[in-house]
Amino acid sequence: xxxxxxxxxxxxxxxxxxxxxxxxxxxxxxxxxxxxxxxxxxxxxxxxxxxxxxxxxxxxxxxxxxxxxxxxxxxxxxxxxxxxxxxxxxxxxxxxxxxxxxxxxxxxxxxxxxxxxxxxxxxxxxxxxxxxxxxxxxxxxxxxxxxxxxxxxxxxxxxxxxxxxx
Numbered sequence: 001x002x003x004x005x006x007x008x009x010x011x012x013x014x015x016x017x018x019x020x021x022x023x024x025x026x027x028x029x030x031x032x033x034x035x036x037x038x039x040x041x042x043x044x045x046x047x048x049x050x051x052x053x054x055x056x057x058x059x060x061x062x063x064x065x066x067x068x069x070x071x072x073x074x075x076x077x078x079x080x081x082x083x084x085x086x087x088x089x090x091x092x093x094x095x096x097x098x099x100x101x102x103x104x105x106x107x108x109x110x111x112x113x114x115x116x117x118x119x120x121x122x123x124x125x126x127x128x129x130x131x132x133x134x135x136x137x138x139x140x141x142x143x144x145x146x147x148x149x150x151x152x153x154x155x156x157x158x159x160x161x162x163x164x165x166x
Contacts, residue, residue, distance in 0.1 A: 012079075015075075015079040027051060031047070031050070031051055034047045035047040035048070073089070073118070076089050087138070090119055090120075093116045093118065093119045094119055094121060094138075094141065095165050095166070096116055097115055097116055097119060097121060097123075097126060098126065098141055098144065098145060098165055099161060099162060099165055100114055100115050100123075100126075101115075101123065101126030101127065101129075101130060101145075102130070102145060102148050102149070102161055102165075103158070103161065104127075105127075105130045105149075106152065106156045121137060125137055129141065129142055129145060130145060130149075144164065144165055147164050148160070148161050148164045148165060151164060
């Protein structure tokens with residue numbers, strides 16, 4: 001007779017179970033390609049129609065995506081204990097905020113609402129960093145900002161800002 005000895009952390013087992021359960025909602029490669037090729041909201045809704053997300057209506061798309069994003073972030077924030085891995089999931093938002101801050105630094109009139117407030121950083125932290133002060137932002141952000149400013153020192157090129165940060 002084979003005995004069972006629980007050796008895993010119950011929280012880890014729960015997290016693995018949630019990830020496995022979500023695999024059923026993952027897109028097949030063809031579905032993902034079709035979604036990526038969508039050019040407008042109607043094409044997106046059509047691409048989602050043959051997925052588990054197809055039961056939602058067009059007017060609920062933004063709400064559905066926002067709710068799903070918040071649920072995923074909360075899940076990973078709760079179970080990711082390694083800061084580097086957790087930071088990986090917040091990198092796109094931080095990069096977006098860096099683009100926002102650099103454009104503002106170069107004098108662009110940019111909507112304050114475009115700054116993503118759900119990150120640990122603040123607009124003031126980015127302003128401090130760009131002014132050369134200690135801001136508490138990670139090294140990779142400061143290094144990337146330095147590259148962007150050096151490249152755009154004489155002539156600001158918005159495409160260059162995006163390319164370097166991305």
